[in-house]
Amino acid sequence: MKTVYEVRSATFADLYKIMALYREVALNSGGIAREADEITEGYVRNFLEKSLVSGVLLVADNPSDPKELIAEVHAYTPGSKVFAHVFSDLTIVVRPGFQGRGIGKLLFGTLMGDIEKKHPEILRVELITRESNEKAIGFYESFGFKVEGRMEKRIHGTTGRLEADIPMGWIRPGQTWL
Ligand SMILES: CC(C)(COP(=O)(O)OP(=O)(O)OC[C@H]1O[C@@H](n2cnc3c(N)ncnc32)[C@H](O)[C@@H]1OP(=O)(O)O)[C@@H](O)C(=O)NCCC(=O)NCCS
Known part of the structure; x- marks a missing residue:
């Protein structure tokens, strides 16, 4: 039988489950x-708080182990009024297995879908x-995100070499811009 995965909004009670998930993704x-070793409680608490206050944070529970999450995604507004129409710091992880x-x-x-329907103020x-x-x-492009440039030599790659970071953006369709 096909397993059905359910997505729900996270709460503060998910903090340690999210931390465990991120550690597993970072390791494996x-x-x-x-x-x-950089997946600290402070790191997770920071994005969890920001996402719950001014963004979205969704998780999927492991159907065979409710103590465990198998996936998480979050994004939130950067903070100042000039960016009130932006969700940033978007990160998604799915447990390796x-x-x-x-x-x-x-x-x-x-x-x-939530951004399109429940957050009409978010345009980017x-x-x-x-x-x-x-x-x-490829995954982000399939959802309408576009590559917006290249930040050369920005990040240590898995091979030990510096590689480019790629900024990507989604703009709400159908807007008439002033
Ligand atoms: C990237 C990640 C979130 C994708 O999640 P996933 O559950 O493995 O992906 P899915 O099985 O849902 O794949 C769905 C879609 O991704 C896209 N996709 C996956 N692999 C792809 C590839 N190699 N090229 C292009 N598109 C690809 C396709 O659209 C695919 O859908 P389809 O094959 O049904 O048409 C997941 O692999 C992950 O957590 N990776 C580690 C952490 C990470 O890299 N996070 C992103 C940080 S920027």
Whole structure:
């Protein structure tokens, strides 16, 4: 039987589950701009608080272990009024053993659907991904994000070389800009 994964909004009670998920991704999969020992409670608390106050944070529970999350995505407004129409610092992770099963697509599709319907004030969503993360770049493009440039030599790649970081953005369709 096909497993059904459900997406829900996170609460503060998810803090340690999110931390465990990020550590596992950093250790076994890569893709995020932090190593496992940098996934501290302070790091997770910071984006959890910001996302709950002025953004979105969605998670998927492991259907066979409720103590564990299998995926998380978040984004929030940068803080000042001039960026009140922007969701930034977007990060998505899927637990390594669960990648490639459509869970990222489900989670990201839910996020973008929520932004389109529940956050009409958000006109731009932005993120950064390293150039070697072709899977993530293709994934974001499939949701309408566009590559907006290259930040050369910005990030230490997995091979030990410096590589480019790729800024990507989604602009709400159908806007008439002044
Ligand atoms: C990137 C990530 C979130 C994708 O989640 P996932 O659950 O593995 O992806 P899914 O199985 O839902 O893949 C869905 C879609 O991604 C896209 N995709 C996946 N691999 C792709 C590739 N190599 N090229 C282009 N598109 C790709 C496709 O649109 C695919 O859908 P389809 O094949 O059904 O048409 C996940 O692999 C992950 O957590 N990686 C590690 C952390 C990371 O890199 N996060 C992003 C930081 S910027």
